[in-house]
Amino acid sequence: MSEQALRKHLEFYRDLGFEELFVGSSQAGSERASEDPETDAAAGAEVLVGRAPAPAVSSDESATPVPPASDAGSEQQLSPLQVIQEDIGDCTRCRLHKGRNTIVFGSGNPAAKLVFIGEGPGADEDAQGLPFVGRAGQLLTRMIDGTCERIGLPIRRPDVYICNVVKCRPPDNRAPELDEMEVCGQFLFRQVKAIQPKAICVLGGTAAKALLRPGVGITKLRGNWTEWGGIRVMPTYHPSYLLRGYNPEGKRQAFEDLKEVFTYAYK
Ligand code: URA
Numbered sequence: 099m100s101e102q103a104l105r106k107h108l109e110f111y112r113d114l115g116f117e118e119l120f121v122g123s124s125q126a127g128s129e130r131a132s133e134d135p136e137t138d139a140a141a142g143a144e145v146l147v148g149r150a151p152a153p154a155v156s157s158d159e160s161a162t163p164v165p166p167a168s169d170a171g172s173e174q175q176l177s178p179l180q181v182i183q184e185d186i187g188d189c190t191r192c193r194l195h196k197g198r199n200t201i202v203f204g205s206g207n208p209a210a211k212l213v214f215i216g217e218g219p220g221a222d223e224d225a226q227g228l229p230f231v232g233r234a235g236q237l238l239t240r241m242i243d244g245t246c247e248r249i250g251l252p253i254r255r256p257d258v259y260i261c262n263v264v265k266c267r268p269p270d271n272r273a274p275e276l277d278e279m280e281v282c283g284q285f286l287f288r289q290v291k292a293i294q295p296k297a298i299c300v301l302g303g304t305a306a307k308a309l310l311r312p313g314v315g316i317t318k319l320r321g322n323w324t325e326w327g328g329i330r331v332m333p334t335y336h337p338s339y340l341l342r343g344y345n346p347e348g349k350r351q352a353f354e355d356l357k358e359v360f361t362y363a364y365k
Pocket of ligand 1: 216217218219220223228229230231232234235262338
Protein backbone atom coordinates (compact mmCIF):
# COMPACT_ATOMS: atom_id res chain seq x y z
CA MET A 99 0.00 0.00 0.00
CA SER A 100 1.42 3.41 -0.95
CA GLU A 101 1.97 6.05 1.70
CA GLN A 102 -0.88 8.10 0.26
CA ALA A 103 -3.22 5.11 0.33
CA LEU A 104 -2.20 4.31 3.90
CA ARG A 105 -2.83 7.92 4.93
CA LYS A 106 -6.34 7.79 3.43
CA HIS A 107 -6.96 4.50 5.15
CA LEU A 108 -5.97 5.93 8.54
CA GLU A 109 -7.95 9.10 7.93
CA PHE A 110 -11.00 7.01 7.26
CA TYR A 111 -10.74 5.33 10.66
CA ARG A 112 -10.04 8.65 12.35
CA ASP A 113 -13.20 10.01 10.75
CA LEU A 114 -15.15 7.12 12.20
CA GLY A 115 -13.99 8.21 15.62
CA PHE A 116 -11.28 5.58 16.15
CA GLU A 117 -8.39 6.86 18.18
CA GLU A 118 -6.16 3.84 18.02
CA LEU A 119 -5.52 0.97 15.67
CA PHE A 120 -4.92 -2.56 16.82
CA VAL A 121 -3.10 -5.53 15.44
CA GLY A 122 -5.37 -8.53 15.90
CA SER A 123 -4.08 -11.70 17.53
CA SER A 124 -6.05 -14.01 15.23
CA GLN A 125 -4.09 -16.17 12.89
CA ALA A 126 -4.86 -15.56 9.23
CA GLY A 127 -7.66 -17.89 8.34
CA SER A 128 -9.14 -18.10 11.82
CA GLU A 129 -11.80 -15.51 11.02
CA ARG A 130 -15.20 -16.37 9.71
CA ALA A 131 -15.60 -16.25 5.96
CA SER A 132 -17.65 -13.50 4.30
CA GLU A 133 -14.56 -11.81 2.98
CA ASP A 134 -15.97 -11.69 -0.50
CA PRO A 135 -19.16 -9.68 -0.17
CA GLU A 136 -20.93 -11.84 -2.73
CA THR A 137 -19.56 -15.30 -1.95
CA ASP A 138 -22.18 -16.09 0.62
CA ALA A 139 -25.04 -14.90 -1.54
CA ALA A 140 -23.83 -17.17 -4.31
CA ALA A 141 -23.58 -20.25 -2.10
CA GLY A 142 -26.66 -22.39 -2.34
CA ALA A 143 -27.84 -20.71 -5.53
CA GLU A 144 -28.09 -24.08 -7.24
CA VAL A 145 -30.50 -25.33 -4.66
CA LEU A 146 -32.68 -22.29 -5.13
CA VAL A 147 -32.62 -22.21 -8.91
CA GLY A 148 -36.09 -22.04 -10.39
CA ARG A 149 -37.74 -20.97 -7.18
CA ALA A 150 -39.18 -17.60 -6.43
CA PRO A 151 -36.70 -15.75 -4.23
CA ALA A 152 -37.34 -16.57 -0.62
CA PRO A 153 -35.17 -16.34 2.45
CA ALA A 154 -32.81 -19.27 2.83
CA VAL A 155 -34.29 -19.81 6.25
CA SER A 156 -38.02 -20.04 6.56
CA SER A 157 -39.40 -17.76 9.24
CA ASP A 158 -42.27 -20.17 9.64
CA GLU A 159 -41.23 -21.93 12.82
CA SER A 160 -43.24 -24.97 11.87
CA ALA A 161 -40.94 -25.54 8.88
CA THR A 162 -38.19 -27.09 10.99
CA PRO A 163 -39.76 -27.78 14.32
CA VAL A 164 -37.50 -27.19 17.25
CA PRO A 165 -38.51 -29.23 20.28
CA PRO A 166 -39.44 -27.17 23.31
CA ALA A 167 -37.41 -27.28 26.50
CA SER A 168 -38.06 -30.62 28.11
CA ASP A 169 -38.80 -29.37 31.61
CA ALA A 170 -41.51 -26.78 31.23
CA GLY A 171 -41.56 -26.10 34.98
CA SER A 172 -37.97 -24.88 34.96
CA GLU A 173 -38.85 -22.15 32.43
CA GLN A 174 -40.56 -20.07 35.07
CA GLN A 175 -37.40 -18.34 36.23
CA LEU A 176 -35.84 -18.14 32.79
CA SER A 177 -35.88 -15.13 30.52
CA PRO A 178 -37.19 -15.68 26.97
CA LEU A 179 -33.62 -15.80 25.67
CA GLN A 180 -32.60 -18.29 28.34
CA VAL A 181 -35.51 -20.52 27.34
CA ILE A 182 -34.22 -20.53 23.76
CA GLN A 183 -30.73 -21.29 25.00
CA GLU A 184 -32.11 -24.18 27.04
CA ASP A 185 -33.91 -25.46 23.97
CA ILE A 186 -30.67 -25.40 22.01
CA GLY A 187 -29.08 -27.40 24.80
CA ASP A 188 -26.02 -29.39 23.83
CA CYS A 189 -27.23 -29.29 20.24
CA THR A 190 -26.42 -32.07 17.77
CA ARG A 191 -29.12 -31.17 15.23
CA CYS A 192 -26.66 -30.52 12.40
CA ARG A 193 -23.13 -31.57 11.46
CA LEU A 194 -21.58 -28.34 12.78
CA HIS A 195 -21.71 -29.65 16.34
CA LYS A 196 -18.92 -32.09 15.54
CA GLY A 197 -16.22 -29.44 15.27
CA ARG A 198 -17.33 -26.90 17.83
CA ASN A 199 -15.93 -26.17 21.25
CA THR A 200 -18.76 -23.92 22.36
CA ILE A 201 -22.17 -22.90 21.13
CA VAL A 202 -22.03 -19.15 20.52
CA PHE A 203 -25.54 -18.04 21.39
CA GLY A 204 -25.29 -14.25 21.31
CA SER A 205 -24.42 -11.36 23.58
CA GLY A 206 -25.56 -7.90 24.50
CA ASN A 207 -28.68 -6.21 25.79
CA PRO A 208 -31.67 -8.59 25.73
CA ALA A 209 -33.93 -5.55 25.32
CA ALA A 210 -31.81 -3.93 22.60
CA LYS A 211 -33.42 -1.74 19.99
CA LEU A 212 -30.92 -2.96 17.44
CA VAL A 213 -29.77 -6.51 16.69
CA PHE A 214 -26.70 -7.27 14.57
CA ILE A 215 -26.64 -10.63 12.81
CA GLY A 216 -23.42 -12.11 11.47
CA GLU A 217 -22.67 -15.38 9.76
CA GLY A 218 -21.26 -17.79 12.32
CA PRO A 219 -18.52 -18.08 14.92
CA GLY A 220 -14.86 -18.13 13.96
CA ALA A 221 -11.99 -19.59 15.97
CA ASP A 222 -11.91 -16.83 18.60
CA GLU A 223 -15.66 -16.91 19.09
CA ASP A 224 -15.66 -20.72 19.32
CA ALA A 225 -12.95 -20.52 21.98
CA GLN A 226 -14.64 -17.80 24.05
CA GLY A 227 -18.31 -18.63 23.48
CA LEU A 228 -19.05 -15.04 22.47
CA PRO A 229 -19.89 -13.56 19.06
CA PHE A 230 -17.60 -11.14 17.26
CA VAL A 231 -14.62 -11.14 19.59
CA GLY A 232 -11.89 -11.76 16.97
CA ARG A 233 -10.47 -9.24 14.52
CA ALA A 234 -13.78 -8.76 12.72
CA GLY A 235 -15.47 -8.38 16.08
CA GLN A 236 -13.04 -5.74 17.19
CA LEU A 237 -13.72 -3.83 14.00
CA LEU A 238 -17.46 -4.21 14.57
CA THR A 239 -17.08 -2.83 18.09
CA ARG A 240 -15.16 0.15 16.79
CA MET A 241 -17.68 0.73 14.04
CA ILE A 242 -20.57 0.65 16.50
CA ASP A 243 -18.88 2.82 19.11
CA GLY A 244 -17.34 5.14 16.52
CA THR A 245 -20.58 5.65 14.62
CA CYS A 246 -22.57 6.38 17.77
CA GLU A 247 -19.95 8.76 19.03
CA ARG A 248 -19.97 10.58 15.70
CA ILE A 249 -23.72 11.01 15.64
CA GLY A 250 -23.94 11.91 19.32
CA LEU A 251 -25.66 8.78 20.60
CA PRO A 252 -24.80 7.49 24.07
CA ILE A 253 -24.92 3.93 22.71
CA ARG A 254 -22.04 1.47 22.78
CA ARG A 255 -21.61 -2.18 21.83
CA PRO A 256 -23.07 -3.62 25.09
CA ASP A 257 -26.30 -1.71 24.38
CA VAL A 258 -27.06 -3.64 21.19
CA TYR A 259 -27.49 -7.39 20.76
CA ILE A 260 -25.16 -9.41 18.54
CA CYS A 261 -25.64 -12.94 17.26
CA ASN A 262 -25.09 -15.14 14.21
CA VAL A 263 -27.10 -17.19 11.75
CA VAL A 264 -25.37 -20.39 12.90
CA LYS A 265 -24.16 -20.86 16.47
CA CYS A 266 -21.42 -23.41 15.91
CA ARG A 267 -18.21 -22.73 14.05
CA PRO A 268 -18.22 -24.13 10.51
CA PRO A 269 -15.07 -26.14 9.74
CA ASP A 270 -12.23 -24.29 7.99
CA ASN A 271 -14.24 -21.08 8.27
CA ARG A 272 -16.43 -22.11 5.38
CA ALA A 273 -19.81 -20.45 4.92
CA PRO A 274 -22.69 -22.29 6.61
CA GLU A 275 -24.66 -24.57 4.33
CA LEU A 276 -28.37 -24.15 3.68
CA ASP A 277 -29.51 -27.04 5.87
CA GLU A 278 -27.34 -25.79 8.74
CA MET A 279 -28.82 -22.32 8.34
CA GLU A 280 -32.31 -23.78 8.22
CA VAL A 281 -31.90 -25.64 11.51
CA CYS A 282 -30.07 -22.92 13.42
CA GLY A 283 -32.07 -20.14 11.81
CA GLN A 284 -35.14 -21.23 13.74
CA PHE A 285 -33.34 -20.34 16.96
CA LEU A 286 -32.13 -17.07 15.47
CA PHE A 287 -35.69 -16.11 14.59
CA ARG A 288 -36.89 -16.95 18.07
CA GLN A 289 -34.04 -14.85 19.49
CA VAL A 290 -34.99 -11.84 17.38
CA LYS A 291 -38.66 -12.23 18.24
CA ALA A 292 -37.80 -12.46 21.95
CA ILE A 293 -35.75 -9.26 21.81
CA GLN A 294 -38.26 -7.40 19.60
CA PRO A 295 -35.76 -4.82 18.36
CA LYS A 296 -36.77 -1.77 16.39
CA ALA A 297 -34.23 -2.65 13.71
CA ILE A 298 -31.91 -5.41 12.54
CA CYS A 299 -28.56 -4.92 10.83
CA VAL A 300 -27.52 -7.97 8.80
CA LEU A 301 -23.79 -8.25 8.29
CA GLY A 302 -22.77 -9.76 4.97
CA GLY A 303 -24.20 -12.09 2.37
CA THR A 304 -24.92 -15.11 4.57
CA ALA A 305 -27.04 -13.22 7.08
CA ALA A 306 -28.79 -11.41 4.23
CA LYS A 307 -29.52 -14.73 2.57
CA ALA A 308 -30.93 -16.17 5.78
CA LEU A 309 -33.33 -13.30 6.36
CA LEU A 310 -33.90 -11.69 3.00
CA ARG A 311 -33.65 -12.52 -0.69
CA PRO A 312 -30.97 -15.12 -1.39
CA GLY A 313 -30.64 -14.33 -5.08
CA VAL A 314 -29.51 -10.75 -4.45
CA GLY A 315 -25.92 -10.02 -3.41
CA ILE A 316 -25.01 -7.87 -0.42
CA THR A 317 -23.48 -5.23 -2.70
CA LYS A 318 -26.95 -4.60 -4.13
CA LEU A 319 -28.84 -5.01 -0.87
CA ARG A 320 -26.65 -2.87 1.36
CA GLY A 321 -27.83 0.55 2.31
CA ASN A 322 -31.47 -0.18 1.46
CA TRP A 323 -34.06 -0.73 4.13
CA THR A 324 -36.06 -3.88 3.88
CA GLU A 325 -38.19 -5.82 6.32
CA TRP A 326 -38.32 -9.12 8.15
CA GLY A 327 -41.24 -10.12 10.35
CA GLY A 328 -42.41 -6.52 10.67
CA ILE A 329 -38.95 -5.31 11.73
CA ARG A 330 -36.90 -2.95 9.58
CA VAL A 331 -33.69 -4.51 8.32
CA MET A 332 -30.57 -2.74 7.10
CA PRO A 333 -28.09 -4.96 5.23
CA THR A 334 -24.46 -3.93 5.20
CA TYR A 335 -21.03 -5.42 4.60
CA HIS A 336 -19.53 -7.97 6.95
CA PRO A 337 -16.58 -6.55 8.93
CA SER A 338 -14.37 -9.43 7.67
CA TYR A 339 -14.88 -8.10 4.18
CA LEU A 340 -13.99 -4.59 5.30
CA LEU A 341 -10.81 -5.88 6.92
CA ARG A 342 -9.63 -7.29 3.65
CA GLY A 343 -7.18 -4.98 1.93
CA TYR A 344 -7.67 -1.38 1.04
CA ASN A 345 -11.38 -0.74 0.71
CA PRO A 346 -12.20 2.84 1.70
CA GLU A 347 -15.41 2.91 -0.34
CA GLY A 348 -16.77 -0.21 1.35
CA LYS A 349 -15.94 1.23 4.75
CA ARG A 350 -17.53 4.55 3.90
CA GLN A 351 -20.69 2.76 2.78
CA ALA A 352 -20.77 0.62 5.91
CA PHE A 353 -20.42 3.75 8.02
CA GLU A 354 -23.36 5.32 6.15
CA ASP A 355 -25.43 2.17 6.73
CA LEU A 356 -24.64 2.13 10.45
CA LYS A 357 -25.42 5.82 10.76
CA GLU A 358 -28.80 5.18 9.16
CA VAL A 359 -29.67 2.17 11.27
CA PHE A 360 -28.55 3.70 14.58
CA THR A 361 -30.41 6.92 13.84
CA TYR A 362 -33.59 4.97 13.13
CA ALA A 363 -33.25 2.64 16.11
CA TYR A 364 -32.20 5.12 18.78
CA LYS A 365 -33.03 8.69 17.84
N1 URA B 1 -17.86 -13.47 11.95
C1 URA B 1 -19.17 -13.72 12.14
O1 URA B 1 -19.95 -13.74 11.22
N2 URA B 1 -19.58 -13.91 13.39
C2 URA B 1 -18.77 -13.88 14.43
O2 URA B 1 -19.23 -14.07 15.55
C3 URA B 1 -17.41 -13.62 14.20
C4 URA B 1 -16.97 -13.42 12.95
